[in-house]
Amino acid sequence: MERPIAQLPKAHLHLHFTGSMRHPTLVGLARERGVQLPQSLVSEWPPKLRATDERGWFRFQRLYDIARSVLRRSEDMYRLLREAAEDDRAAGSGWLEIQVDPSGYAARFDGLTATLELVLDAARVAERDTGVGIGIMVAANRTKHPLDAKALARLAAQYAGRGVVAFGLNNDERRGRALEFEGAFRIARRAGLVSAPHGGELQGPRSVRECLDELSADRVGHGVRAIEDPYLVERIATQETTLEVCPSSNVGLGVVERVEHVPLRRLFDAGAPVALGTDDPLLFGPRLAEQYETARAVFGFTDPELAELARMSIRGSAAPDSLKKGLLAGVDAWLAAPPPQAPAA
Structure with a gap:
């Protein structure tokens, strides 16, 4: 019998705010707010997605924007963060x-600063109620002007040490190269924030290299297409740059055709630090524990290897050192305990 995944301590480093919403919460809030959801977000959930062309990405973004539109009141933001933390605790x-x-x-909650303060307070309440530590990553949109990213970086820097732990860059890689956002990341790094841009998802190794060279990335969101360049993978392993690999998302967006094509095993065996994440479970379905179950069932990860994946997620996180120490000790205890025995026939 294998050790229970849900009892393995771990950190979750790749989860988007709106995309963390539970599906029943989306449906319920949409009903309360009078928002008409497409069938792909109701009876045909999770939606069938593919974002390898512009039309596919537009559809993905449209569904995301519809989901965001149901979050209209401050209590919705508190609920979303509490439920996200509850789901993580369960995993x-x-x-x-x-x-x-x-x-x-910002337009709904009185501007950028007020919105961030609302999210930070919701995180503090969720942390208190669930016992799960929570850090906020302020993420810029690479489809917008780099000056917008600089404004967000300055805002994030103001709250460094007060709940904001990292600065990111998301959305379609094909519409904004990492090097264009070097100025924003320089501001964030000066404030001591973790640099964690998306790269190597819909574009190849060049996207990852720019994250490393131009943005001094501590982590790379996704990064799976680094596998196309063995020298890049060796560099990632040597520099100990954590890749936030999200298997369900890679399949859902068409980065790979089938989950077994995600290069999780190859990256791990090459020594690249990997932190499993979920990306947007609202749109892709599976949550964090299922990503570890996939590593076990599809890629043959043993319990010692799953424990190392968990350690990588913890070491790559921006969690306080004391929390990291406790979580790492918990991983060792999980592995040291004998696996459960199969019931007698």
């Missing part, structure tokens, strides 16, 4: 980094 996660672009909510 064995003791630390959650959730990324949000405040500009997506």
